[in-house]
Amino acid sequence: MNTEKLIAVIQKIGTKIEAEKAFLTELDNVIGDGDHGINLARGFGEVEKKLDGLKDKEPGDVLKTVGMTLVSTVGGASGPLYGTGFMKMGAAFKGKADVAVPDFLEGLQVAIEGIMQRGRSTKGEKTMLDAMIPAKEAIEAKWNESQDAKAAFAAGVAAAWEGVEFTKTIAATKGRASYLGERSIGHQDPGATSFTMLLEIVAGEV
Amino acid sequence: MVGIVIVSHSAKLAEGVVDLARMMAKTAPIAAAGGLEDGSFGTSFEKISNAVDEVYSDDGVLILMDMGSAVMTAEMVMESMEDRKIVLADCPVAEGAVTAAVGSEAGSDLEEILADLEQVGTQKKL
Numbered sequence: 001m002n003t004e005k006l007i008a009v010i011q012k013i014g015t016k017i018e019a020e021k022a023f024l025t026e027l028d029n030v031i032g033d034g035d036h037g038i039n040l041a042r043g044f045g046e047v048e049k050k051l052d053g054l055k056d057k058e059p060g061d062v063l064k065t066v067g068m069t070l071v072s073t074v075g076g077a078s079g080p081l082y083g084t085g086f087m088k089m090g091a092a093f094k095g096k097a098d099v100a101v102p103d104f105l106e107g108l109q110v111a112i113e114g115i116m117q118r119g120r121s122t123k124g125e126k127t128m129l130d131a132m133i134p135a136k137e138a139i140e141a142k143w144n145e146s147q148d149a150k151a152a153f154a155a156g157v158a159a160a161w162e163g164v165e166f167t168k169t170i171a172a173t174k175g176r177a178s179y180l181g182e183r184s185i186g187h188q189d190p191g192a193t194s195f196t197m198l199l200e201i202v203a204g205e206v
Numbered sequence: 207m208v209g210i211v212i213v214s215h216s217a218k219l220a221e222g223v224v225d226l227a228r229m230m231a232k233t234a235p236i237a238a239a240g241g242l243e244d245g246s247f248g249t250s251f252e253k254i255s256n257a258v259d260e261v262y263s264d265d266g267v268l269i270l271m272d273m274g275s276a277v278m279t280a281e282m283v284m285e286s287m288e289d290r291k292i293v294l295a296d297c298p299v300a301e302g303a304v305t306a307a308v309g310s311e312a313g314s315d316l317e318e319i320l321a322d323l324e325q326v327g328t329q330k331k332l
Contacts, residue, residue, distance in 0.1 A: 079278075081278065
């Protein structure tokens with residue numbers, strides 16, 4: 001994936017988040033502070049304005065700018081978390097004009113590590129990590145087995161949705177939902193949901 | 207004097223905590239960074255950066271924050287100002303702000319105030 005394609009993917013992500021804004025906010029209304037969709041849509045709206053100026057940059061620099069913009073404009077926890085993820089992935093792509101599946105896997109791994117560190121969180125705490133970690137593992141396994149990017153990303157998306165379903169079964173111990181404790185069981189995590197939507201867009205473009 | 211920044215999702219809460227601390231320490235450099243630019247709930251990287259600038263001196267700045275994104279955004283502001291002496295304090299915001307402001311006005315250094323703030327979280331009210 002080169003810069004041109006990456007910019008197109010980010011535009012599609014912005015359109016998707018805008019379209020799902022109300023749904024994501026509704027999920028967050030139930031177990032959080034009800035701003036997830038609104039916040040992410042504001043952040044990606046600001047990202048959209050910067051994309052035209054990034055056409056001559058490397059993919060890694062594009063992602064860094066996306067991350068920094070999200071940190072400055074989202075206003076909720078998804079800002080520092082997605083922001084850190086995009087910036088870490090961008091740093092992992094440094095010097096590459098084209099990003100292949102193994103590069104993406106390496107980038108996703110450092111993004112996961114960055115998000116774990118930023119949120120002081122781990123798998124099984126009803127967060128975006130519950131979609132990200134299984135997705136990364138599934139993409140990697142399918143890629144190693146078949147070298148088929150489409151199949152690998154399809155497996156990743158399926159694993160991410162399974163992760164979203166898994167978040168319904170557990171109580172939150174991180175983030176705003178942790179104030180609800182056991183009462184958060186039965187509801188899916190908004191961050192795991194939005195990550196899966198992002199991954200679906202990427203998967204549709206490989 | 208050590209500068210103090212109060213970060214909250216709520217502009218009213220951050221300003222209220224600053225007012226509360228000023229009741230005890232009128233001259234302490236303390237700034238509020240609450241809510242987003244448009245007044246809605248959230249934490250703003252820019253507001254926090256500006257508040258740090260406002261109260262910064264060589265004595266350093268302590269940031270007190272509420273939960274979630276307030277912690278993470280404050281942390282990212284701190285990382286963006288690597289050359290400065292900035293510390294995040296892990297303590298209750300209202301009680302901590304009063305303790306920090308009194309300490310700052312009395313001329314305590316950043317490390318001394320931080321040690322006092324560690325006690326704030328363990329003190330029981332009843």
